[in-house]
Amino acid sequence: MSNANGTMNLTLKVWRQKNAQTAGKFVTYKAENISPDMSFLEMLDVVNESLIHAKGEPIHFDHDCREGICGMCSLYINGRPHGPKRAITTCQLHMRSFTDGETVTIEPWRAAAFPVVKDLAVDRSAFDRIQQAGGYVSVNTGGVPDANEIAIPKVIADEAFNSATCIGCGACVAACKNASAMLFTSAKITQLGLLPQGQPERYRRVQSMVAQMDAEGFGSCTNTGACEAECPKEITLTNIARMNGDFFTAKLFKEEEVHEVNSN
Numbered sequence: 698m699s700n701a702n703g704t705m706n707l708t709l710k711v712w713r714q715k716n717a718q719t720a721g722k723f724v725t726y727k728a729e730n731i732s733p734d735m736s737f738l739e740m741l742d743v744v745n746e747s748l749i750h751a752k753g754e755p756i757h758f759d760h761d762c763r764e765g766i767c768g769m770c771s772l773y774i775n776g777r778p779h780g781p782k783r784a785i786t787t788c789q790l791h792m793r794s795f796t797d798g799e800t801v802t803i804e805p806w807r808a809a810a811f812p813v814v815k816d817l818a819v820d821r822s823a824f825d826r827i828q829q830a831g832g833y834v835s836v837n838t839g840g841v842p843d844a845n846e847i848a849i850p851k852v853i854a855d856e857a858f859n860s861a862t863c864i865g866c867g868a869c870v871a872a873c874k875n876a877s878a879m880l881f882t883s884a885k886i887t888q889l890g891l892l893p894q895g896q897p898e899r900y901r902r903v904q905s906m907v908a909q910m911d912a913e914g915f916g917s918c919t920n921t922g923a924c925e926a927e928c929p930k931e932i933t934l935t936n937i938a939r940m941n942g943d944f945f946t947a948k949l950f951k952e953e954e955v956h957e958v959n960s961n
Contacts, residue, residue, distance in 0.1 A: 731792055882940065886906055
């Protein structure tokens with residue numbers, strides 16, 4: 698809701714931190730004459746322009762596509778990953794979701810496996826290493842096959858596609874009180890494990906990716922469903938159940954020695 702001038706004036710409490718080795722603190726800023734039609738990141742751009750004009754240090758935050766695809770815009774806003782709206786990323790959050798005169802608290806993801814790079818930007822390369830541990834299909838399939846050459850039931854194709862929509866933003870980790878990466882890992886396992894091309898490595902994949910997830914220092918699943926509730930792509934807990942089933946099957950019948958990807 699805007700004021701009589703059609704704009705908004707907000708108070709921002711922003712987490713400022715030089716790096717992971719330095720203690721951080723909240724710093725208060727004023728965001729004035731903000732259009733309700735701005736995205737949240739555009740609002741931060743305006744604040745940064747004011748800081749630069751005043752010879753101050755701009756607020757560091759990650760962003761890239763600004764279309765809800767890349768997962769870079771990972772901000773904890775008023776106690777929720779990506780802000781107060783469901784099923785959207787921070788770059789898709791508009792200022793009309795706030796009211797004139799409101800105080801907005803902005804923090805980075807809080808997880809040991811996501812160390813702070815600077816201010817609101819965190820290092821999420823742990824997700825990359827989980828993916829590298831087994832989130833791929835290495836079978837030689839030759840040339841590009843015809844789209845209808847391998848018959849896949851629609852329900853399976855839909856499940857695999859829904860899991861593949863995960864953008865790796867880390868909202869699931871930020872929402873979980875144990876900073877668990879189970880939803881992300883299970884989505885990446887599911888998108889390949891359901892398809893025919895992913896079957897040869899199905900059980901090795903789940904062992905390798907779970908081992909890497911544990912090695913990165915993520916916490917255990919809490920079964921509270923906070924990850925599903927805050928996921929901007931609405932990835933479901935069904936993926937975690939499916940991953941657990943494959944993991945236990947692998948441990949009982951198909952256990953292999955796996956090695957974590959070098960985390961250095």
